[in-house]
Amino acid sequence: MRVYLNKGLFTDKEFTLVENGSMRAVAFKYSTGVEALRVENEKGYFIILPFQGQQIWRAIFCGRELVMRTKFDEPVANVEYLKTYGGFLLHCGINNTGKPQEGEKPYPQHGEIPNAEYKTAYIDCEDDYISVGGELRYDMAFVKSYTFSPECRLYKDDTVLKIFVTLENRRQSPMDYMYLCHINFRPIDGAKLIYSADYQKVRAVRYIPDDIPNEQKTRLTEYFDALEKNPAVHNEVGGDGQIYNPEICFLLDYKSDENNRAYTLQYTDDGACYVSHDANILPVGVRWISRTGDEDSMGMILPSTAEHLGYRNAQEKGQIKFLGPMEKISFYTEAGWVDKEKADRVKEQIEAMNK
Numbered sequence: 146m147r148v149y150l151n152k153g154l155f156t157d158k159e160f161t162l163v164e165n166g167s168m169r170a171v172a173f174k175y176s177t178g179v180e181a182l183r184v185e186n187e188k189g190y191f192i193i194l195p196f197q198g199q200q201i202w203r204a205i206f207c208g209r210e211l212v213m214r215t216k217f218d219e220p221v222a223n224v225e226y227l228k229t230y231g232g233f234l235l236h237c238g239i240n241n242t243g244k245p246q247e248g249e250k251p252y253p254q255h256g257e258i259p260n261a262e263y264k265t266a267y268i269d270c271e272d273d274y275i276s277v278g279g280e281l282r283y284d285m286a287f288v289k290s291y292t293f294s295p296e297c298r299l300y301k302d303d304t305v306l307k308i309f310v311t312l313e314n315r316r317q318s319p320m321d322y323m324y325l326c327h328i329n330f331r332p333i334d335g336a337k338l339i340y341s342a343d344y345q346k347v348r349a350v351r352y353i354p355d356d357i358p359n360e361q362k363t364r365l366t367e368y369f370d371a372l373e374k375n376p377a378v379h380n381e382v383g384g385d386g387q388i389y390n391p392e393i394c395f396l397l398d399y400k401s402d403e404n405n406r407a408y409t410l411q412y413t414d415d416g417a418c419y420v421s422h423d424a425n426i427l428p429v430g431v432r433w434i435s436r437t438g439d440e441d442s443m444g445m446i447l448p449s450t451a452e453h454l455g456y457r458n459a460q461e462k463g464q465i466k467f468l469g470p471m472e473k474i475s476f477y478t479e480a481g482w483v484d485k486e487k488a489d490r491v492k493e494q495i496e497a498m499n500k
Contacts, residue, residue, distance in 0.1 A: 150195055150266040155180040163270045168301050170268055170275055175219040182268070184275050184297075188304050189482075191233070191297065193277045194220055195266035198259050199295045201234035206304035206482040211418060213329040213435075213442035223262075226254040234480060235259045236295055238324040239283070239312065243455040252456070255325065257283065258293060274300045278309075290315040291322075305419060305481035313473035320468045323459060325431065325449040328480050330418045332436060332443040333411055334383030340409040340446065341498045342397045342430065347376035350394045350454075357391070364388045379434075382411065382443065389436040394453055397430030397446070400498050408495050409446040410488060417488035421479040422448035429464065448478060 148163060159173040162182070171183040181202065183192045189206030193199065202220055204211040217231030237255035244254040258281060266279035278296030283289065291314055298307040314320040349372040353365050368388050371378055378384060379395070399407035401424035411418035424430075431453045433444035447453070451464035459465050468474060483491065 146270045148268045148270070150182075150268065152180055152196060159183075163268050163275060165270050165272075165275060166301065168275050168299075170270075170277070177219050177221050179220045179222050181220075182277055184277060184299050186299060186301050186303070188302070191299060191306055193297055194232075195277055195279060196263045197222065198236060198261055199263060199266070199277075199279050199281075199297070200232040200236075200259070201297055201306065201308075202232045204233045204306065204481065207416070207484070209416075209482055211330055211482060213331050213440065213444075215440050215442075224260070226259055229260065233329055234297075234306075234308065235327040235329075236293070236310070236324070237327050238450075239291060239293060239322045240289070241456040242323045242325040242449065242451060243453045243458070246455050246457060249455060249457050255327065256323070259327075269296075269298075274298050284315075289320055291320060303481075305479050305483060308478045308480065309475065310477075311473055311475045312468070314468035314471060317470045319470065321465050322468060323449075323451050323456065323465065324427070325447055325451075325453070326422070326427065326478050327433075327447050328420060328444060328478075330411060330443040330445060332382050332434070332441055333413055333418070335413070336382040336417075337412045338380040338382065338410070338445055339412050339417075339492055339495055340397065341400045341402075341407050341495045343400075343499070344377040344380065345375075346398055347379075347432075348396045349373070349376065349379075350396065352394070354391065361388070361390060365390075368393075387436075389434045391437055392433060392435035395432035395434075396452060397432060399424045399428075399430045401425065402494070402498060407446075407448075408491055408498075410483075410491055410495070411443060411445055412488055412492060414485075416482060416484045417491070418443070418445065419479070419481055419483045419488070419491065420446050420448075422446065423476045423478070424448075426450075426474065426476040427478075 192203040212233040215231040221229035407424040427448035451459035
């Protein structure tokens with residue numbers, strides 16, 4: 146059963162829009178005016194903004210808040226990327242990802258879709274899951290026309306979100322595109338990063354801003370030097386000497402299984418933050434960690450078509466992707482929390498892949 150959503154359904158007072166056994170979808174509006182849906186099962190819930198980027202704003206399972214810590218308790222409507230930056234999962238692209246580098250023509254950070262307004266949004270309710278999805282139409286005469294269609298699904302007994310995306314070129318000529326799935330977990334000090342890639346081939350992107358204090362520059366320089374000698378030193382979350390202020394990005398070459406799936410864990414004694422992505426369609430692994438005191442984020446994997454350094458960098462490295470006339474492509478990502486039993490199975494799988 147599919148229910149199409151209208152902004153008029155959302156008010157300051159919560160109400161149950163769909164109920165299905167132990168699952169339900171609750172509609173409400175933040176004090177900022179942004180419409181939201183909370184999709185619940187017995188183990189937790191996620192909050193999605195159906196009309197604003199289809200952002201997954203919050204994810205809480207097994208009593209654990211998964212999303213990064215920021216200054217934004219509520220999403221803000223119709224503003225630029227960093228003025229409403231607090232979501233768990235943001236879709237980025239399609240004209241570009243990253244931010245313009247020096248000498249590059251200005252464009253919005255991480256593209257036009259993270260906060261794009263959706264005219265079409267819906268809920269799908271089946272026997273064992275509830276999905277929220279939508280369709281974004283983008284048209285620029287003589288240049289580009291596409292539809293971007295994401296859907297987030299939660300099964301009744303699950304703690305992992307299933308995220309489906311379809312991108313369709315609607316013009317009679319080839320279309321260039323970039324896409325990055327920006328997943329922002331909260332760091333767990335003492336956890337281990339475990340992932341299906343060669344730990345010694347992880348590259349830290351050395352960047353030290355000019356406008357930070359000298360002490361901070363010194364610590365960053367020392368940590369970059371340590372990462373260059375042994376990239377695996379960052380795998381222990383909160384380890385000695387680590388500094389992620391303002392941020393560090395890493396690049397990873399993922400290995401995949403027979404189904405082209407790659408895996409990442411933030412592994413703890415009682416479970417793990419978990420991501421599985423398609424390493425064929427999203428071949429570039431970007432890791433983004435920021436721990437400033439105000440922001441605290443473990444972007445342990447942002448599956449992407451290109452590095453995070455903008456369009457020109459991707460073009461120079463042959464990372465721009467293309468769809469043929471009227472062609473479409475679909476990809477699938479999983480993100481959430483897994484219990485100890487599942488975490489151990491995935492850990493064993495990753496270790497076998499890394500041999």
